[in-house]
Amino acid sequence: MNKPILSCNNISKTFGVSKAVTNLSFELYKGDILSILGPSGCGKTTLLRLIAGLENPTSGEIMLSNRTVYGQNINIPPNKRHLGMIFQDYALFSHLTVEDNISFGISHLNSDEKKKIISNCLEITKLSDQEKKFPHELSGGQQQRVALARTLATNPSLILMDEPFSNLDTQLRLELRNQVHAILRQTNTTTIFVTHDRDEAFVLSDKIGIMLNGQILQIDSPDKVYFWPNSKNVGLITGSCNFIKGIVQNPHAVTSIGNLPLRENNHSANNSKVDILIRPNDLTMQVTPNGDCVVIKKEFRGDETLFWVKIPSGEIIPCKHKKYTTLFEGLKVQLSADEHVKFNAFSI
Amino acid sequence: MCNIKFLRGIPFALLIPCLLIAFIAIIPVLYLTIRSIEADDSTWLWLLRWKTLSIVGRSVALAISVTTISILIALPLSFLTNKTDLKFKKIWKICSILPLVIPSYIGAYLFVSALGPKGILYQILNSVFNVENIPNLYGFTGALITISLLTYPYILLTMNATINNIDTSEEESARILGLNNFAVFKRITLPQLIPSILSGSLLVALYTLSDFGVVSLLRYKTLTWAIFNQYNGSIDRHSAALLSLSLCMLAILFIYLESIFRTKRKQYRSSPGAAKVPKIQKLGYWQMPAIIFCAAIVFFSLIMPVTILLFWVIRGLMNNETIPGMLEASINSLSLGFITAIVVVILAIPISYISVRYPKFISMLIEKICYTGFSLPSIAVSIALVSIGSQIGSPIYQSIYMLVIACAILYMPTGIGPIKSSLELLSPRPEEASRTLGKGNLATITKITIPMLRPGVFMGAAIVFLVTMKELPAVLLLSPLNFKTLTTMVWSYSTEAFFAEAAAPALVLILLSSLPLTLIITKNNIYK
Numbered sequence: 076m077n078k079p080i081l082s083c084n085n086i087s088k089t090f091g092v093s094k095a096v097t098n099l100s101f102e103l104y105k106g107d108i109l110s111i112l113g114p115s116g117c118g119k120t121t122l123l124r125l126i127a128g129l130e131n132p133t134s135g136e137i138m139l140s141n142r143t144v145y146g147q148n149i150n151i152p153p154n155k156r157h158l159g160m161i162f163q164d165y166a167l168f169s170h171l172t173v174e175d176n177i178s179f180g181i182s183h184l185n186s187d188e189k190k191k192i193i194s195n196c197l198e199i200t201k202l203s204d205q206e207k208k209f210p211h212e213l214s215g216g217q218q219q220r221v222a223l224a225r226t227l228a229t230n231p232s233l234i235l236m237d238e239p240f241s242n243l244d245t246q247l248r249l250e251l252r253n254q255v256h257a258i259l260r261q262t263n264t265t266t267i268f269v270t271h272d273r274d275e276a277f278v279l280s281d282k283i284g285i286m287l288n289g290q291i292l293q294i295d296s297p298d299k300v301y302f303w304p305n306s307k308n309v310g311l312i313t314g315s316c317n318f319i320k321g322i323v324q325n326p327h328a329v330t331s332i333g334n335l336p337l338r339e340n341n342h343s344a345n346n347s348k349v350d351i352l353i354r355p356n357d358l359t360m361q362v363t364p365n366g367d368c369v370v371i372k373k374e375f376r377g378d379e380t381l382f383w384v385k386i387p388s389g390e391i392i393p394c395k396h397k398k399y400t401t402l403f404e405g406l407k408v409q410l411s412a413d414e415h416v417k418f419n420a421f422s423i
Numbered sequence: 424m425c426n427i428k429f430l431r432g433i434p435f436a437l438l439i440p441c442l443l444i445a446f447i448a449i450i451p452v453l454y455l456t457i458r459s460i461e462a463d464d465s466t467w468l469w470l471l472r473w474k475t476l477s478i479v480g481r482s483v484a485l486a487i488s489v490t491t492i493s494i495l496i497a498l499p500l501s502f503l504t505n506k507t508d509l510k511f512k513k514i515w516k517i518c519s520i521l522p523l524v525i526p527s528y529i530g531a532y533l534f535v536s537a538l539g540p541k542g543i544l545y546q547i548l549n550s551v552f553n554v555e556n557i558p559n560l561y562g563f564t565g566a567l568i569t570i571s572l573l574t575y576p577y578i579l580l581t582m583n584a585t586i587n588n589i590d591t592s593e594e595e596s597a598r599i600l601g602l603n604n605f606a607v608f609k610r611i612t613l614p615q616l617i618p619s620i621l622s623g624s625l626l627v628a629l630y631t632l633s634d635f636g637v638v639s640l641l642r643y644k645t646l647t648w649a650i651f652n653q654y655n656g657s658i659d660r661h662s663a664a665l666l667s668l669s670l671c672m673l674a675i676l677f678i679y680l681e682s683i684f685r686t687k688r689k690q691y692r693s694s695p696g697a698a699k700v701p702k703i704q705k706l707g708y709w710q711m712p713a714i715i716f717c718a719a720i721v722f723f724s725l726i727m728p729v730t731i732l733l734f735w736v737i738r739g740l741m742n743n744e745t746i747p748g749m750l751e752a753s754i755n756s757l758s759l760g761f762i763t764a765i766v767v768v769i770l771a772i773p774i775s776y777i778s779v780r781y782p783k784f785i786s787m788l789i790e791k792i793c794y795t796g797f798s799l800p801s802i803a804v805s806i807a808l809v810s811i812g813s814q815i816g817s818p819i820y821q822s823i824y825m826l827v828i829a830c831a832i833l834y835m836p837t838g839i840g841p842i843k844s845s846l847e848l849l850s851p852r853p854e855e856a857s858r859t860l861g862k863g864n865l866a867t868i869t870k871i872t873i874p875m876l877r878p879g880v881f882m883g884a885a886i887v888f889l890v891t892m893k894e895l896p897a898v899l900l901l902s903p904l905n906f907k908t909l910t911t912m913v914w915s916y917s918t919e920a921f922f923a924e925a926a927a928p929a930l931v932l933i934l935l936s937s938l939p940l941t942l943i944i945t946k947n948n949i950y951k
Contacts, residue, residue, distance in 0.1 A: 127855075127859055128859075129855050129858070129859075152858070152863065152864075154858045154859070154861045154862050155861075156859070157861070159859060159860070160855070160856065160859040162852045162855070166852030166853045166855065166856040167853070168856075168857075168871060169853075170874045170875055170877075179857065179860055179870075180860030180861050180862075225856075225860070226859075229860055
């Protein structure tokens with residue numbers, strides 16, 4: 076196995092009495108795209124700023140490409156860490172042209188090399204005829220790409236992106252995130268980006284770190300964090316869901332909507348009480364006059380319709396219906412688990 | 424990076440110059456304090472005499488009266504020119520700010536030359552109606568009228584900057600809740616304006632307190648007058664220092680009072696959302712009285728002084744009078760303003776930078792110290808520096824450096840203000856981006872921060888240039904021998920009642936200081 080590009084060991088950061096990041100450790104390898112997903116205020120931006128050196132950890136150690144950049148008596152300033160950062164508001168230099176913005180970090184090179192890098196970056200980011208413009212003359216998407224080009228020009232070992240698409244409207248966001256993804260892959264750039272948009276995290280990353288209250292709860296591939304969350308919170312952060320109570324009777328759990336098969340990896344002791352994670356796609360819903368569940372809310376979302384169903388125990392769970400349907404609130408339904416679906420249970 | 428805990432984070436390369444600057448800024452206060460401590464009992468007794476105390480009382484009375492009158496002028500003006508359908512609004516708006524270019528001692532000289540004994544009014548009345556005596560407007564009344572008419576723009580400026588930023592949705596909801604126009608103004612608009620009225624009033628009060636030209640020309644004996652006389656008339660420098668220190672204490676008391684009133688009030692922030700078009704009040708029957716009010720203020724504060732000035736200039740030209748040394752004085756004034764502006768900008772950038780980017784105890788302390796010039800009357804600073812200079816001797820004493828240092832100490836806050844506020848608006852992200860792109864602290868400041876700060880730097884420099892050109896006491900006390908500026912020319916001619924001779928340098932001074940003011944007005948979007 077090759078050496079990690081980045082490794083964080085036990086880093087913590089407190090601001091006064093509030094803890095922004097607590098004992099956080101993880102590693103990242105060349106070419107990986109890691110997204111940090113979590114609600115606002117969970118410490119994700121602080122984590123990026125700690126890695127960049129814009130803030131100093133209260134304790135812990137950070138290594139970049141096998142070099143300790145923060146640790147006992149070591150604190151390499153951001154300008155010597157050789158990494159790139161893309162800010163939420165892009166932070167373009169408003170007094171410099173696109174070209175000068177891009178060449179800002181490579182002013183030590185000779186002019187031939189600079190020209191080559193600039194034209195290469197302009198080409199990758201499809202900005203080739205914009206180099207003489209000033210940032211305010213560009214659209215939001217173009218500004219975003221200038222920020223990327225400016226960072227790529229320095230050929231950093233790691234790029235950090237802080238909610239890079241949050242300032243764009245939906246259409247542009249989808250378009251740009253595909254473009255950026257393609258560029259990062261093409262240049263084999265190791266990247267960490269921070270987001271609170273789970274779709275973005277799923278689409279863009281090789282790995283997702285789920286962050287809450289200053290801690291990374293789980294780092295795994297997108298499908299793992301969705302289908303095999305290691306805690307209830309990870310389940311909640313990665314998608315719509317709810318929990319119902321059940322009693323373990325391996326390999327099932329007994330619940331008020333029948334026996335639900337459990338995943339092999341989280342078998343609990345027989346007869347123990349568990350919370351079972353229910354995702355919208357887990358259960359099939361059938362309308363029947365003697366059904367014991369009631370539709371209490373219908374959320375039409377365009378691509379799909381989500382129903383919130385009250386089960387006999389009084390708990391409420393989400394349920395998706397594939398086709399457009401005229402099912403309405405108050406209707407009696409019967410829920411059943413699909414054959415192949417297995418459930419995650421969490422001990423109480 | 425520093426390792427001492429309370430300094431942590433501020434780069435040494437920034438901290439050390441800032442500490443030096445703060446030290447220079449505090450020198451006058453230190454000196455005055457030491458001098459006062461050294462003073463013997465008799466000097467203290469002299470200070471506590473009834474006569475001295477009454478002089479202090481006069482200073483305070485004048486400052487409070489001028490502030491009150493200025494508010495009474497500025498408040499309706501600001502409301503009328505921003506919130507109503509007043510006719511010729513733009514003209515009133517610009518003309519009501521222009522009196523700022525007339526230094527108060529020129530105002531006083533024009534006042535005396537027009538209304539004083541042997542003045543224009545007397546000459547007219549005497550030749551036409553054979554009137555022998557005209558009412559004496561010297562003293563308190565004259566000083567009050569002159570200073571108020573020339574300083575109300577300070578309040579107007581701060582109010583105009585705020586009045587259009589008041590969230591109109593608050594006024595709208597008050598209307599919907601059933602308040603009438605007047606009640607909306609009283610209960611919604613006015614409370615939000617109070618912080619800006621307070622800060623403008625503080626400027627006016629401090630200006631009046633430290634004014635030397637007007638009270639001397641109009642013979643109203645205040646502290647500044649007493650300080651100057653003590654300095655000129657006695658060998659014992661302790662009493663002048665003691666009086667100066669009392670003046671500083673008074674100024675600090677005013678600042679303290681303002682800060683008490685201010686903290687009692689909540690700072691208002693407009694709610695997010697789309698910018699709303701400010702609501703315009705229809706004046707209706709009040710249109711005419713409003714126009715008369717604005718016209719009267721503009722007439723007395725701008726048109727009349729300028730007319731009198733032009734009268735003297737034209738009379739001088741018609742008599743083919745030439746005033747020697749005008750060109751030299753103009754060049755001296757310009758270079759003094761220019762050099763001071765540059766020095767202040769150079770000093771203000773690091774101070775603003777550490778106070779905005781490293782808001783720690785030490786940087787706050789440094790900033791506060793650099794603001795002492797704001798509270799110190801220029802005559803007190805000059806007294807302190809001239810005494811220090813005379814002890815050091817050459818090359819400092821009676822050199823232009825001393826004068827520049829005095830003006831820099833006095834006007835550093837003026838320069839820090841705009842630079843700091845534009846730095847506050849500047850997101851730290853571009854600087855952080857620069858650092859992640861491999862640039863160190865200093866390279867980031869020179870390549871990113873300063874270029875992006877340009878508007879604030881220009882604004883600061885323009886204001887410093889403007890106020891330095893108008894500065895009187897420092898120039899009188901600290902100028903090298905034979906160093907004539909436009910201010911000293913105006914001063915020496917008008918104190919000797921050579922009204923016609925004083926007119927030409929006064930006019931040039933006003934025209935020259937109008938240039939930066941135009942820049943300030945056009946750059947401030949409130950006047951667009």
